[in-house]
Amino acid sequence: MTGAQIAARARTRSTVLPRPSTGSRVADVAFRAVMYLSIAVGIAGLGAILFDVARDGLPRLSWEFVTNFPSRIIPERSGIQSALVGTLYLMAICTVLVVPLGVATAVYLEEYADRRRWWNRMIEVNIQNLAAVPSVVYGILGLAFIVRGPLSMGRVLLAGGITLSLLVLPVVIIVAREAIRAVPPSIREGSLALGATKWQTIWKQVLPGAIAGIATGVILALSRAIGETAPLLIIGAAVSPRFNPGSLFDSFTALPIQIFGWTTDADREFVSAAAGAILVLMAILVVMNSIAIFLRNRYEQKW
Amino acid sequence: MPERLTEAAAESAGRNENADRRFAPSNTPAPTARPEGRMQEPIFHVGDVQVFYGEHRAIRDVSLAIARNEITALIGPSGCGKSTFIRCLNRMNDLIPGARVEGQVVYHGEDLYTDEIDPVQVRKRIGMVFQKPNPFPKSIYDNIAFGPRVIGMKGDMDEIVESALRRAALWEETKDRLKTNAFGMSGGQQQRLCIARALATQPDVLLMDEPCSALDPISTGRIEDLMMQLKEDYSIVIVTHNMQQAARVSDMTAFFTVELDDSAKHRTGHVVEYDVTDKMFTNPEDKRTEDYVTGKFG
Numbered sequence: 231m232t233g234a235q236i237a238a239r240a241r242t243r244s245t246v247l248p249r250p251s252t253g254s255r256v257a258d259v260a261f262r263a264v265m266y267l268s269i270a271v272g273i274a275g276l277g278a279i280l281f282d283v284a285r286d287g288l289p290r291l292s293w294e295f296v297t298n299f300p301s302r303i304i305p306e307r308s309g310i311q312s313a314l315v316g317t318l319y320l321m322a323i324c325t326v327l328v329v330p331l332g333v334a335t336a337v338y339l340e341e342y343a344d345r346r347r348w349w350n351r352m353i354e355v356n357i358q359n360l361a362a363v364p365s366v367v368y369g370i371l372g373l374a375f376i377v378r379g380p381l382s383m384g385r386v387l388l389a390g391g392i393t394l395s396l397l398v399l400p401v402v403i404i405v406a407r408e409a410i411r412a413v414p415p416s417i418r419e420g421s422l423a424l425g426a427t428k429w430q431t432i433w434k435q436v437l438p439g440a441i442a443g444i445a446t447g448v449i450l451a452l453s454r455a456i457g458e459t460a461p462l463l464i465i466g467a468a469v470s471p472r473f474n475p476g477s478l479f480d481s482f483t484a485l486p487i488q489i490f491g492w493t494t495d496a497d498r499e500f501v502s503a504a505a506g507a508i509l510v511l512m513a514i515l516v517v518m519n520s521i522a523i524f525l526r527n528r529y530e531q532k533w
Numbered sequence: 534m535p536e537r538l539t540e541a542a543a544e545s546a547g548r549n550e551n552a553d554r555r556f557a558p559s560n561t562p563a564p565t566a567r568p569e570g571r572m573q574e575p576i577f578h579v580g581d582v583q584v585f586y587g588e589h590r591a592i593r594d595v596s597l598a599i600a601r602n603e604i605t606a607l608i609g610p611s612g613c614g615k616s617t618f619i620r621c622l623n624r625m626n627d628l629i630p631g632a633r634v635e636g637q638v639v640y641h642g643e644d645l646y647t648d649e650i651d652p653v654q655v656r657k658r659i660g661m662v663f664q665k666p667n668p669f670p671k672s673i674y675d676n677i678a679f680g681p682r683v684i685g686m687k688g689d690m691d692e693i694v695e696s697a698l699r700r701a702a703l704w705e706e707t708k709d710r711l712k713t714n715a716f717g718m719s720g721g722q723q724q725r726l727c728i729a730r731a732l733a734t735q736p737d738v739l740l741m742d743e744p745c746s747a748l749d750p751i752s753t754g755r756i757e758d759l760m761m762q763l764k765e766d767y768s769i770v771i772v773t774h775n776m777q778q779a780a781r782v783s784d785m786t787a788f789f790t791v792e793l794d795d796s797a798k799h800r801t802g803h804v805v806e807y808d809v810t811d812k813m814f815t816n817p818e819d820k821r822t823e824d825y826v827t828g829k830f831g
Contacts, residue, residue: 346630416663417667417669417670419667420663421669422653423731424680425653426680
């Protein structure tokens with residue numbers, strides 16, 4: 231047989247390897263189209279927001295905008311120093327509070343808690359639920375228990391930090407548990423079989439193996455906290471203060487609060503200031519998420 | 534090579550003296566299924582051991598004596614409780630929630646399952662190598678040094694690491710890359726690293742739970758050679774699915790089998806026969822052993 235004859239034969243013999251039907255091909259193409267459309271909708275939405283904000287805000291961006299304090303009298307010279315500093319302080323307080331509490335809780339739940347005990351299962355379910363509670367509820371909790379009530383701190387930086395910590399704590403616990411669970415049981419067995427105690431095993435094998443996952447999760451949780459407005463509004467963060475908090479017990483503001491204040495201001499001059507502040511906030515978010523991605527790619531343990 | 538052996542032998546002698554001081558022999562003899570006239574000084578007396586996972590009995594009535602400086606193989610079909618049993622010998626079953634061990638496991642005259650015994654101390658003396666190589670995600674050096682560090686061994690860590698790698702016949706391959714990550718080694722090297730790691734804390738028993746099942750025949754051969762060397766200084770218990778392996782390396786063999794309970798829901802393992810390996814493979818007493826070793830079942 232010549233090559234052409236073989237080719238002709240191959241075309242006619244389709245019973246062993248039947249060709250895909252027209253229907254399945256159409257379904258394949260249609261499904262791809264739906265996926266591309268979904269992605270396009272998301273990107274278009276994001277692009278529209280970015281474009282809109284950048285158009286208003288880019289002209290405002292300058293070093294003075296970052297270092298000036300907000301001003302009622304001269305809107306065009308208003309800046310975000312107090313809001314930016316307040317946000318950075320809040321993030322620092324959150325990190326200090328959330329990392330030890332979240333990791334310790336995760337270690338307890340993964341390594342010590344006996345799942346057959348009802349109270350351990352109850353703690354787990356509650357933490358899952360808390361992660362889904364709307365942030366405004368944490369604001370009410372902060373107002374009732376931290377600003378007033380038992381702790382009665384007043385509308386201070388520490389109260390804001392604690393409120394945001396409570397807000398992200400469940401998320402940090404859940405991510406830290408996942409990172410700890412990703413360390414294979416064979417590593418724990420290997421360590422214990424060498425005569426290491428449970429504590430040595432956790433401290434020297436499990437946590438180092440989970441550290442990249444925990445760090446990534448903490449950063450992502452903080453990047454959620456950094457944009458939170460509702461709880462800070464409720465506990466009474468200051469709007470447009472002309473000073474930075476000097477201690478944990480000073481009044482404070484944060485970027486989302488400053489943005490909220492400016493966008494609701496009757497003076498339209500502040501619209502461009504709000505847009506500029508949004509750009510700064512988004513830049514911080516991009517940096518934080520990039521660090522998270524870098525940590526994950528660079529240090530995550532492959533088992 | 535000769536000097537290495539004498540060095541190891543000297544160390545081993547010192548260790549055994551220590552062992553005898555620390556574990557005074559008990560006056561109560563443990564029940565054993567000891568074959569007549571064969572057994573050297575036993576290091577373990579196991580008496581009527583049963584293991585439960587919750588309500589389910591995984592193994593029942595295991596009684597045997599394990600000799601010092603010999604290789605004892607545990608063979609049998611899947612699910613017959615070999616791994617469950619070997620984990621009784623260094624209290625690794627403690628880690629499984631709901632696991633309960635009954636009976637006696639007497640080691641150097643002390644029952645491992647009394648309240649005063651600290652499982653951490655047991656595991657310092659009785660090393661273990663697992664089915665799948667489980668190196669830590671650290672350098673080769675730190676893998677070996679981890680055990681000695683956590684148990685607070687005194688001495689020059691470089692020497693401890695070198696000595697452990699030499700005893701596991703891994704030194705020549707690794708001496709130029711001690712600081713590289715152990716995950717970069719081949720599967721067979723990783724398993725020998727795990728053996729070296731277990732030897733670094735100077736145990737006197739080495740438990741091996743199917744150490745070669747994830748390895749190719751050449752790596753398997755090297756580990757078997759290594760076991761033959763190590764039994765000069767250590768007592769070795771090995772679980773294996775590979776009957777040829779048991780026949781090649783072991784001195785004593787225990788054949789486990791599994792039976793269903795009346796409701797046919799639970800499988801309980803027990804020892805059918807325990808004897809000198811040659812006899813087990815050529816002239817076993819029990820028909821079930823014969824069927825298994827000749828390949829009629831399992």
